[in-house]
Amino acid sequence: MVDSNESGEGAGPSSLEAFSDEEAERIADFLSKKGGVRVLDELQDGPKRFVVLQEKLEVSRATITDRIEDAKDLELISEKPDYTGGGGYKRHPLTAKGQIVADELERTDLARIRKEIRELEAEFKDHIGEFETSLEQRSSELNEELAERVRKEY
Incomplete structure (x- = not known):
């Protein structure tokens, strides 16, 4: 004991x-x-x-x-x-x-494993944020291109 x-x-x-x-x-x-x-x-x-x-x-x-x-x-x-x-x-x-x-x-080693999981989650969130930003930019660019084409055709 x-x-x-x-x-x-x-x-x-x-x-x-x-x-x-x-x-x-x-x-x-x-x-x-x-x-x-x-x-x-x-x-x-x-x-x-x-x-x-x-x-x-x-x-x-x-x-x-x-x-x-x-x-x-x-x-x-x-x-x-x-x-x-x-x-x-x-x-x-x-x-x-x-x-x-x-x-x-x-x-x-549970504490270390949990820490690594938290770090990976944070990294994943960062990458998702970057992806969302990139996607929003590309969407805006495509919308502008579409609007330009529509203006030229009509």
Whole structure:
């Protein structure tokens, strides 16, 4: 069993097999949501504040808030006060359970695969945008040519 982690959380399962079927299903649901994998992947490097997560993940504030709350409900992350720099900030470390899930994500390379998919989607959107622009230009050119032919013939 895992006794503790950086967040000081208590004992938890030592591997994915120790999770109940219901718990595993809830975690899988969390990971399938936008930002779920990315939050755990980012926290793998250590606890982070909300603003740092927002900057790194490039998703909406609402999405990050929802994923943090979901992860806390699943006991994958916790919330720890941080008074450095004179502010009352909160950092979000992985719990023992969260570390197990994050380790499995790293082992299976899921975070990297998801990142590549996001990059390909962005590239695809760029190409679609370029194609649409090109198509609109060509359509305008053809309309002008047609209008010119009509003027010449009539």
